[in-house]
Amino acid sequence: MVDSEDGHPGKSVAMDSERLAGRVARAALHDTHCMLCEHRCGTNRAAGELGRCKAGTEARVFRHRVEYGEEPQLVPSHLFYLSGCDLRCAFCIAEEKAFDPRIGTLLDADFLNAAVAWGRKRGARNLQWVGGEPTIHLPAILRALAGCPDPPPLVWKSDFHFTPEALALLDGVVDVHVADFKFGNDACAERIAGVPRYCAIVGRNLVAAAAGPADLIVRHLLLPGHHECCFRPVAHWLAANLPGVPFSIRDGYLPRWQAQHHPDLALPLPADAGLRARREAVMLGLAVVG
Numbered sequence: 001m002v003d004s005e006d007g008h009p010g011k012s013v014a015m016d017s018e019r020l021a022g023r024v025a026r027a028a029l030h031d032t033h034c035m036l037c038e039h040r041c042g043t044n045r046a047a048g049e050l051g052r053c054k055a056g057t058e059a060r061v062f063r064h065r066v067e068y069g070e071e072p073q074l075v076p077s078h079l080f081y082l083s084g085c086d087l088r089c090a091f092c093i094a095e096e097k098a099f100d101p102r103i104g105t106l107l108d109a110d111f112l113n114a115a116v117a118w119g120r121k122r123g124a125r126n127l128q129w130v131g132g133e134p135t136i137h138l139p140a141i142l143r144a145l146a147g148c149p150d151p152p153p154l155v156w157k158s159d160f161h162f163t164p165e166a167l168a169l170l171d172g173v174v175d176v177h178v179a180d181f182k183f184g185n186d187a188c189a190e191r192i193a194g195v196p197r198y199c200a201i202v203g204r205n206l207v208a209a210a211a212g213p214a215d216l217i218v219r220h221l222l223l224p225g226h227h228e229c230c231f232r233p234v235a236h237w238l239a240a241n242l243p244g245v246p247f248s249i250r251d252g253y254l255p256r257w258q259a260q261h262h263p264d265l266a267l268p269l270p271a272d273a274g275l276r277a278r279r280e281a282v283m284l285g286l287a288v289v290g
């Protein structure tokens with residue numbers, strides 16, 4: 001599903017400059033009345049108001065590098081880490097950088113063109129937007145892309161807490177969605193990431209993304225003590241709703257940032273957690289990758 005014949009991940013859905021300009025204009029409406037994520041703040045970010053994510057109209061990149069730890073279909077991948085997020089996951093490995101959108105180098109077309117050339121020289125197959133959460137910076141990302149004449153295939157790694165309006169802006173722009181399906185129930189999501197209605201929102205967005213033009217990979221980071229409450233419901237939901245979608249089970253959990261304040265998250269992941277989860281996923285008929 002993901003590898004195309006020319007070896008690039010996913011079909012290229014790159015759009016022409018006129019359509020992209022239209023997308024930039026539509027996205028800019030969120031600068032003055034932001035509905036990009038399901039917090040639906042309605043914030044006028046252009047006037048200096050701050051919503052839950054605290055982002056303004058600029059996006060900043062606190063790190064970019066070519067990495068090999070992603071799913072095999074994607075690597076080597078050139079990851080652009082944007083500061084700022086709409087969630088507050090207690091175990092976030094990016095720690096404060098994920099939550100302060102003022103950290104990093106301003107993302108504009110000059111920066112992006114130079115960085116893309118740098119990544120190409122190092123063999124990157126694609127450009128991957130990560131965070132924090134890239135969706136909160138969608139208008140700024142589209143503006144930068146509009147000034148990038150030859151972008152690589154685009155991967156959108158997201159918490160999938162975005163609105164249908166945001167997904168519509170991404171359709172035809174990104175080649176691959178990588179969805180972080182973090183929690184298998186609303187209580188864990190509310191306690192650990194500070195968001196209500198998590199499962200309904202992420203489930204709705206996964207179904208919509210799977211029906212769209214981009215490829216979809218679903219990722220789940222195993223959390224210590226969350227096999228029954230999070231991994232298993234995620235796996236069963238996928239088996240019932242999107243059984244053919246590549247499912248990437250990640251077992252590299254580290255108790256970072258605020259994890260020590262949560263007795264469950266302060267523990268290391270059991271050594272056999274990855275094997276146990278992969279076996280269960282395969283038994284459910286899921287397309288386990290990685």
Ligand code: SF4
Nearest residue numbers: 034037040041051053
């Ligand atoms: S991206 Fe979400 S949290 Fe940030 S201002 Fe917009 S609606 Fe609010």
